Structures are given as C-alpha cells and as structure tokens.
Amino acid sequence: SLTGSPVTLKILQNWVPRVSHYFDKEHYTYVGHQIVIQESIEHFGAVVWPGALALSQYLESNQEQFNLKDKKVLEIGAGTGLLSIVACILGAHVTATDLPEVLENLSYNISRNTQNLNMHKPEVRKLVWGEGLNEDFPASTYHYDFILATDVVYHHAALDPLLATMVYFCKPGTVLLWANKFRFSTDYEFLEKVCNIFNTTILADFPESNVKLLKATVREN
DSSP: OEESOOEEOOOOOOOOOOSOOOTTEEEEEETTEEEEEEOOSSOGGGSOOHHHHHHHHHHHHOTTTSOOTTOEEEEESOTTSHHHHHHHHTTOEEEEEEOGGGHHHHHHHHHHHHTTSSSOOOEEEEOOTTSSHHHHSOTTTOOOSEEEEESOOSSOSOHHHHHHHHHHHOOTTOEEEEEEEOOSHHHHHHHHHHHHHEEEEEEEEETTTTEEEEEEEEOOO
C-alpha cells in the first residue's frame, strides 16, 4: 500500500538560453551545471520525457534526504542520460543502462556532460529487461544503493520483464526511485503490482504533467 502524503510540485524545465538552434539539442541546468542533451527522433529512449525532469529536479532539491555522494546508482531505461548525468554531478557512482540501439546516443550525452568534471566516471551498459540479469549483473558482485527509473512504464509489451528487473536489483537497503507519467490503465495496474511487492510511498505529484514520483523498498520479513 502507499504511505505518506505526496508533495505537489511543478516540473521546472530549468531552461537556459539556447546556444544552438538545432532541434535535437536541449539545454538544462541542474546543480549549477549546464547540461546539453542530444535527442534522437528514431527511438523512444532518445527523447527527454517528463519523468526524467521530475526526478532530476527532486534529487537536486532533496540532497539531504537522498544523498547520492559516493553511492552506487543504477539507472534502468536511461534514455538520453539526463538523470544519470545529474546523479553523477551529485557525486554518485553511476551505471546507466538501456537497450543496445540507444547506447550510442546515451554514451555520447553522458561523456560530453561529465568528461571535464571531478566526479566518479560513469559507466554505460546494455540491459534488456528480464534478460541475462544474473549473467551480466551477478547478485554476488553487484549491489546498488539506488535504482532510478523514469517513464519506463507506458504502452509496451515488456512490463513483466521490467517488474522482474526491478525485483532483481532491489535488495535489502536498496531504494528504488521511479517517476512516471500516468496515462493508461496499464500504468496504474503496474503501480498496483509494485505496491503489492514493495513498501511504496508517493514522494511527489506533478499534476500538470500527470507525473508521480515514488519510492519503493524491499519489505522486511
């Protein structure tokens, strides 16, 4: 079940003046850093969605509650990499993952925006939800303090593998932060499944964009 009263927030785009007029580059400012994101119209995962803006903003504004410094952070469905870049700036050891066809643009954005900063070098890896998890990320070796996911739930056929992936990576002590735009009944059905498996709290609500930000942790026996 859901606990706590969500904070109602607006997504701040954090625009800065554009230095180029190319349609495929978006400019953001988080944690005092200008971030330039190259988007692609070829893949869903190569566009900045509102959930990434919401969680980036929330992490910037709640650094005492969610201190990422020196923490191990895994982003699933990292897309353009905006959220992973923000987590890097906040001092985390970041592993950004997505499907193979998204990795080139993801790697470009992360490298471009973190290469000259004094921080832990982020890693970009392939992760197909529900496939080869124990081979590619053996539980004996990989343990993450935070799992980040934004707008990973929409009208697609991989919802069960996505849930299995969340369950696989969420160990005792791991915090899952999931921001999503809720549009379809399947989105709410997925939320219900998450609530049945994890201790789940709505941290914030962004009503103008239908985005909810949730925190989930493993239930203690």
